[in-house]
Amino acid sequence: xxxxxxxxxxxxxxxxxxxxxxxxxxxxxxxxxxxxxxxxxxxxxxxxxxxxxxxxxxxxxxxxxxxxxxxxxxxxxxxxxxxxxxxxxxxxxxxxxxxxxxxxxxxxx
Amino acid sequence: xxxxxxxxxxxxxxxxxxxxxxxxxxxxxxxxxxxxxxxxxxxxxxxxxxxxxxxxxxxxxxxxxxxxxxxxxxxxxxxxxxxxxxxxxxxxxxxxxxxxxxxxxxxxxxxxxx
Numbered sequence: 395x396x397x398x399x400x401x402x403x404x405x406x407x408x409x410x411x412x413x414x415x416x417x418x419x420x421x422x423x424x425x426x427x428x429x430x431x432x433x434x435x436x437x438x439x440x441x442x443x444x445x446x447x448x449x450x451x452x453x454x455x456x457x458x459x460x461x462x463x464x465x466x467x468x469x470x471x472x473x474x475x476x477x478x479x480x481x482x483x484x485x486x487x488x489x490x491x492x493x494x495x496x497x498x499x500x501x502x503x
Numbered sequence: 504x505x506x507x508x509x510x511x512x513x514x515x516x517x518x519x520x521x522x523x524x525x526x527x528x529x530x531x532x533x534x535x536x537x538x539x540x541x542x543x544x545x546x547x548x549x550x551x552x553x554x555x556x557x558x559x560x561x562x563x564x565x566x567x568x569x570x571x572x573x574x575x576x577x578x579x580x581x582x583x584x585x586x587x588x589x590x591x592x593x594x595x596x597x598x599x600x601x602x603x604x605x606x607x608x609x610x611x612x613x614x615x616x617x
Binding site for chain 2 (some may be wrong): 395397424425427429434435436437439442444480482484485488490491492493494495496
């Protein structure tokens with residue numbers, strides 16, 4: 395099956411810093427999503443981005459499908475950005491998702 | 504806004520009990536999914552359904568069954584719960600076609616089997 399790798403596995407930032415999270419995948423996809431998992435376990439949709447670039451406030455994402463990677467940018471990080479960020483990719487008619495192992499982000503004061 | 508709800512946030516059951524986890528979505532999505540999340544193993548697909556009464560196995564279907572009698576509702580059934588099924592269970596839904604594959608997740612159910 396498709397492989398999804400995220401880096402870095404852990405990241406500690408001071409408030410106000412910028413960061414880039416990376417997601418590499420091993421095959422063509424028809425779905426790529428970035429999620430933030432909150433402390434209660436819910437997956438919050440950040441971006442649906444099988445290709446191209448999107449921005450939402452301090453967050454932006456870029457997927458280069460031909461090179462099989464996606465990047466999530468967090469600018470001016472805040473403590474509320476802490477948590478685990480997952481990249482997930484989908485293939486096939488139902489676009490079942492395969493998740494990466496996540497990046498655990500901690501933003502400190 | 505898309506809303507996916509799950510019947511319980513926390514559930515404690517005993518070994519051997521039959522357990523039902525319910526998921527309801529209000530967006531008229533064709534696809535519905537059940538995942539489980541475990542430390543060190545990440546999120547893995549258990550079963551999914553692409554239409555009423557239709558289902559397909561995911562990556563880890565052993566020990567589970569599912570039911571989809573209505574389009575908006577997808578149930579995960581543990582026929583005889585075991586301690587290794589203690590986990591976080593997440594339900595999701597999505598459209599099926601038109602390039603709109605984005606999945607939306609419910610809040611999750613933390614199941615403990617004693």
